[in-house]
Amino acid sequence: MFRQLIQQVQHLVDLHGFPPPPPPIPTVPPSPTVLALPLQLHDDRWCFLNVENYHFENDCDSFIMKAKKPGKTQKKQELTENLGSNESLKEEIWKYFPEELYETVIARLPIATFFRFRSVCKNWNSLLNSNSFTLQCGQLISPQPWFYTITHEKVNAGAMYDPVSTKWHYLLIPKMPKEKIILPVASAGGLLCFHDDGHRSFYVCNPLTNSFKELPARSARIGLRVYVGMILNKKSNNGGYQIMLVASDGEYEVYDSTMNRWTRIGSLPDCISLPLSLNFRLKIVAANRLMYLLRSDPHGIVSFDMESRVWRQYLVPPPPHSRDHALVECGGRIMMVGLVTKNAASCVSVWELQKMTLLWKEVDRMPNEMSLEFYGKHVKLFCLGNSGLIMLSLESGMINRLVTYDISKEEWLTVPDCVLRHSLTQLRIARGTAFHPSLTATA
Template identity: 55%
Template sequence: MEGLAMLRQLIGQLQELVGSHPPPPHYHHHLQLQFQPPLLRHHHSQQQPQDHHHHLRWCPINVDEGAADDYYSLMMAAGKSRSFKMLEPCKPPPTKRSRKEQTRGKSSGTTNTTEPMEQHIWKDFPEDLYEAVIARLPIATFFRFRTVCRKWNSLLDSETFSQHCAEVPQATPWFYTITHENVNSGAMYDPSLKKWHHPTIFSLPTKLIVLPVASAGGLVCFLDIGNRNFYVCNPLNQSFKELPARSVKVWSRIAVGMTLNRSSASGGYKILWVVCDGEYEVYDSVTNSWTRPGIMPSGVKLPLSLNFRSQAVSIDGTLYFMRSDPEGIVSYDMATGIWKQFIIPTPLHLTDHTLAECGGRIMLVGLLSKNAVTCVCIWELQKMTLLWKEVDRMPNIWCLEFYGKHVRMTCLGNKGLLMLSLRSRQMNRLVTYNVSSREWLKVPGCVVPHGKKRQWIACGTAFYPSLTAVA
């Protein structure tokens, strides 16, 4: 009974308050439904309002003796859950602020939640953990924050940082290319961010046209257009070396391959050049010298008739070159110095074909043309039969763009992710193909900084970006 008396007293106060401050119609409706029993509430919800302009009246609630406990329990539960609040003076509904006002409020600093860094905590942060975190950041991110202070910039010379970088799995290869408009500077493409970078390698000669011809371990091998001088450089950290002069003067065109030196405990890399008449030399970065390991075996038919449009492929220290007459592949093992020849006929109607590799597999990419139809096709070499098996084609909707056009193709990178330059008089397209996922993607146009004209890619090579590789 005491609870019933308190409830009636509260209702009386509510009625007096409502009489002096009548709430808006929607407020009446909300409160009336809140205080009604479930059955009455359900009955009220089924009734449709006849007149939208008719104001609902405030109806006092009759509380009888039998329902006192139920209403008392309802009031107490509402109070504990804070879903029931005493009536307050009516407040207008919140209005939506414009975007301009919201921006002005943020810029005024009224909602600034930035907390200062605790210097006494971060100064004791473990150095090895700090380097391990940075080694796993995207390559482009590292070059943005290395300019913050000397300590961060000096990480490139840290031996422990090099070890952390070596533990990180190889990222997606980048592409170093040369454009027709500016042959003395390169353009690098990062496929993970789909962004072009324009580095300046200050040590490369500016009076000569120097082209990228091979890569290994984050290093890119350059050869001047006169086939005289070799250069090795890491485009990311500017590590540079000009190789010593070759012992054999060759003026004809040469094919070049590059591998990491697996036979030496000190690491390093090796570079091989070979010409069609069988002359070849090997450069070892450990000894910094060129050597002539031997002569071409009689089992390899000379002249080699090398396909110079196709870059060499490196798999487990062995280089593979494409040749014609007879059609096939010649290989050279950098560790043992053994040459081998494989007779492999190429598919019919194939042009501009080049070798590629993915996960130890030898691939072939080329233009398949018949009548007025041209398509880019991918083949894989079957080791048991030494035959090419077609595994994928460019989507048909893309190939329609080539219909009736004389299209030429250049492969700018052949390390798992291929970059293909497709061009004609009316077209210049760059696409990438992921051999593992069989995904075709279009590459955005290469535009120099502060420029608008799209650059035409002349040549290029793929390389795995490395922050610590030294030439």
């Protein structure tokens, strides 16, 4: 940008010429009294204007002029001219600003800011269809996930929470069937996986761009209570994603988006105790190409390697006085959240799995001031996100409180109430999952 500016100045010099520069003025160290004088009194013969803040004219007097002590009227006139010149200069600078730098900067804006900026001009509005902009966004990963939820009051409408701006966004996915209850069950790479309440149909969608796909019919019927996991298919050259279903009887299937079909792999090996005692609200945790499931009776963790198709089971007893457990992960660390109840007090705790001893070690606990509201009440805990930043729903009667916990920062924050516009009624979160917002993920 500055190179172009210098070239324009040089072109004007060659075209009109400049008078020779004035001889250097001998400098005399100023006295303390002189230091206190206004800047324009340092030299009353020549005044070099700030080229960076001045509009280029064809007259060389616009660059070098004799300075006189201006009166009030002259000062006001010069101020008005300078303001107009600054606006013209800004237009000249931004006129030659490289388009690729626009895309580089915009791709790094917060997602919510980007959607506001789409109204600036037609070019910015069409960025989503630009291959170069898509490439820029594909190289970036959102630092914090968003949370997509549905509520008891509006089951077929989504509410997305942005933890950066601490705001809720409400939306409808146009192609989603309205006659069924559609539940968000998993996510990967900016995409969300949904299924209907009968597990007969599955859908994948990018809620930000409305990229939508209904998956083909499954090869076999799996029971109503299933675990659903989703992971990016990084091993394939075509990219894409994989979705895994596991039923309590041990039957499981895998969907591969590159082949657009379900494959019935078979049943769990004999080393896995059946039936699996599954909680349909819990989610599969994906970490380092492994899928982790939390089970009970016997208590432990079941893992599945998506590449080698190998199953393993680890019997891990739960922490004492704890319930409503949910698996979470952070940077490959396998962790768990749950409620600890003693006497009349209930508190949310966080544990990390010790790989050497296969025991849970408590690493953090929700501050007491957040737990006082539920003292002496029966509380239910639901986990709505399980990677890095997690969202917890605490329910007791008509009370529904949402809290986020940043695992790496060990930071607890209260989430603003989910309230529709022009309404004072708080919506109660029913189901949800975390996802990393993406402008380029395609279903």
